[in-house]
Amino acid sequence: MTGLFVTLDGPGGAGKSTLVCLVTELLTESGHPVLTTRQPSDGPLGVIARHQSATFTGMSLACLVAADRYHHLATEIQPALDAGQLVLCDRYVLSSYVLQYLDGVPLEYIRRLNAPALRPALAIIASAAPDVLEQRLASRGAHSRFEHPGSSDAENRLYATLIEEFAEDGFLPYQVDTGEESPQVAARAIADHVRALWSRR
Template structure:
């Protein structure tokens, strides 16, 4: 069976951490071998990018994140896909388009930096109303300096503004508002979409 590469992006508080384990379990129940991973990765480069956003800014952080991505692809994602596994990745290139632009890196630079990165078979974009996201972030706490300013509005707007560009750059997007769907309903919708995509890939 061919592998399938699914990425999950969206603003902080959109529900990625809640949804991914549920989605992985649901996909395993219908017969897929699921490989859960995330970016920045658990490797040396990824830990630096994840844990030291206070120290790294702008171009240096954008390049560090991209370097971790290419290493992650070569050492973990592509081998799993070659084994026929379904890879679920928490954050990928769409997050770079948004977060690096918020960090004052020109969008065109971010696009070119990430142009060689493998495109997913499905790019899930989770979202919700900014006030709901802000309430969730206050409840769980911020994970990086990008979540410390108390407002999700700019991040949500950028995901909205870049939706067409992501498609143009080869990211087949599927968008879900987690303020309107329960985690279980979202998992059902995504599982159905992923299964249809896998069946189409097998037929080809």
């Protein structure tokens, strides 16, 4: 049995972690075998990428994140999919397109670096109005050097600008607005969409 791979990306402050928790809860309640994970991963490479983004920049960070991604795919994601699980990943390739580009890496290099990565059945992009994102970031604090005043607006605009590139590269985006809708409403919409994909897999 083949599982289902779903990813969730979006700018800082979009509520990705909250959505992952809510969607996981909804899908688990309906009997789906969900594995929740994230990138950078909790493996050795992922820990370095997550906690030392101030040390590694540009090309070196892009390569480190990609190396963690391929190790994560081989050791956790693909085995879970082969076992028939529904894998929900907090951040994936689309975050690399946006963050590494903002970090000065040419987009074409990022695309080639991530070309062999497994494509998800569903690539969710969470977003909200710039003022909402900024307010949330100010409230919870920055998680890395990528989060600073104005960063969410730059991320938001880049996600919108790169929609065609995402689709060309095999990532079919499903967009949700976490500013207009409550997290619970957005999570229910995502869970319904995932259930429909699960039933057709």
